[in-house]
Amino acid sequence: MTRPTYPFDVRSRDVWAIALPASVAFITEPLAGLVDITVIGRQGDAAVLGGVVVGALVFDFIFSMAYFLRTGTAGLTAQAIGARDPRDGLLHAARAIGIGIIAAALMIALQVPLLALANLAMAPTPGVAEALKQYFEVRIWAAPFSLINYALLGWFYGRAQAKTGMMLQMLIHGIDIPLSILFVMSFGWGPHGAALATVIGQAAACLLGLVFLVRHFGGFRKIMALIVPDELFHGHALQRMFGLSRDLMIRSIALMGAYAYFAAQGSRLGEVPLAANAILLNFLMISGFFLDGIAQAAEQLCGKAVGANWRPAFDRAYTLAFRWGTLIAVGLALVWFAGGWYLIDFMTTSEPVREYARMFLWVAALSSLTGMPAFVFDGILVGVTLNTVMRNGMVLALALFLAAAVVLQGAFGNTGLWISIHLFFLCRAGFYWWALERKKAGLFSS
Structure with a gap:
């Protein structure tokens, strides 16, 4: 049976109608992390x-x-x-919320072995391990709220x-940020306070x-x-779900595995390299969340094009996403080089951490490009729900990164x-381009 076609146009303003609010929202995520690191870091x-x-990682x-x-x-x-x-798309949201509730319950039930695995994987020093424990035992209670939020945000x-x-997303961090400052800097609750602020923001x-x-x-x-x-639980x-x-x-496990390995190697170098790399990694995360605004626009418009069975809209969204993504990446790199x-200096008062981070600012600033x-x-x-392509590309890139x-x-x-x-990023992009070029035609019925 031939799929129906629902033509529509894609313009730059359609991209930015999604990308701009999404970027504003996404940037609050690393901003909250920056505040947590800053309020803790300024304790010295x-x-x-x-x-x-x-703990955040x-x-x-x-x-x-x-x-x-x-x-x-x-998608x-x-x-x-x-x-x-x-x-x-209500049924997609309902299925996701149900899965999120079940997954959160498992996370809370398994919190003791999860913390033990974290300590085994990250090999923290005794002082770091104690702070990690304090943060973990509070933050785990954000799980049900965080996972339901994932499902809701996906639907929106x-x-x-x-x-x-x-x-x-701005509500989450609009609550998290001031409460983190209050709990840590005014009440002196340390890691407990930073974690509790996150739980309250996610719940609201x-x-x-x-x-x-x-x-x-x-x-x-x-x-x-x-x-x-019968439709919700349709086989x-x-x-497919x-x-x-x-x-x-x-x-996602492969992606976070790369970041976890990066952090673990920094941890093994000592407390100063760990803290400095964490600060620079936030530069990378901020770049990612800015670029994720464009990615979010590409996701919605390309997915809509596949659902509408309209190839011209897909091609236009693809082109505009890369055009605007390139301009944003260049701008971000210039900002990091000029103002990093x-x-x-603002994020930490520790002079050894400052000096170490400055040494590697140049290489971290290239991450947006x-x-x-x-x-x-x-x-x-x-x-376009080419999930196997994403999976295979990420696993291949992780293997290259580790080697x-x-x-x-x-x-x-x-x-x-x-x-x-940097090689991890470039390998992913190269594989995705190659695989998508082979599968584009099959996404649309004549």
Whole structure:
């Protein structure tokens, strides 16, 4: 049976209508991390700073295993919108929320072995390990709120409601940031306080997001009437959801595995290199979240094009995403080269950490340029749900990164470790381009 076609145009303003609010929202995520690191870092204790840094990375890794709730839901919802689904992708959101609740319950139940694994993997010094424990035992309670938020944000962004997604993400960090300053700098609660602020911010956004979802469909009774159990648990739909979830989970684990290895190698160099690399890694994360705004636009528009079965819209969205992504990447690199020293000095009062971070600022600043193609391709592939391509590309890039890191770090120390991160980005982008060129035609029916 021939798929129907629903033509539509894609313009630069369509890209920016999604990318701009998404970028504003995404930038609050590393900003919250910057504030946590800064309020802890300004206490002058490198061990406590290292513990919070490692703790944040551990949760990035744990939650990354469920990040498919956001990316997968966004891609499926965008395709549903393009195909004129009368329920606006509601069933995709409902499935994702259910999976998120189950996954969060498992995380909380397994918190003791998860912390033990974190200590084994990161090999922290005793001072760092104690701070990590304090942070972990509070932050784990954000799990149900964080995972439901992933599902909700995926649904909002998949429907091109970027302003709503922006508002929810800004609410998370608009609560997290001032509470972190209050709890740490005024109350002296240290890692406990930084973690508690995050839990409260995630909970507030989760409750508001659920209210928005229910209101969109006219109330709780109406939304429940639209969720037909036979359709919610339909075999093919569940198989597609779990297949997508599996591949995106593997992809996320591989991605966070690269970052975890990077942090672990810094930890093994000592407290000062760990803290300095963590500060510079935030530069990379900030670049990524700016570029993720463009990737989010590419995800929604390319996914909508596949759902609408309209190749011209896909090609136009693809071209515009890379055009604007290149301009943003160049601008970010110039900002880091020109102003990176000032940000380093603001984030920590430790002079040894400052000096060490300045030595490697140049190589960290290049990350926006080398990372841009990979970030944009991530958005495109999520939108068209080519999950196996994402999985295979990320695993291949991780293998190359680990091999390169062993060789280059041994030869050039911390500089070699940073060069390996750049190779990780470029390998992903190259594989994604090659695979997508082979599969483009099959995404659309004549």
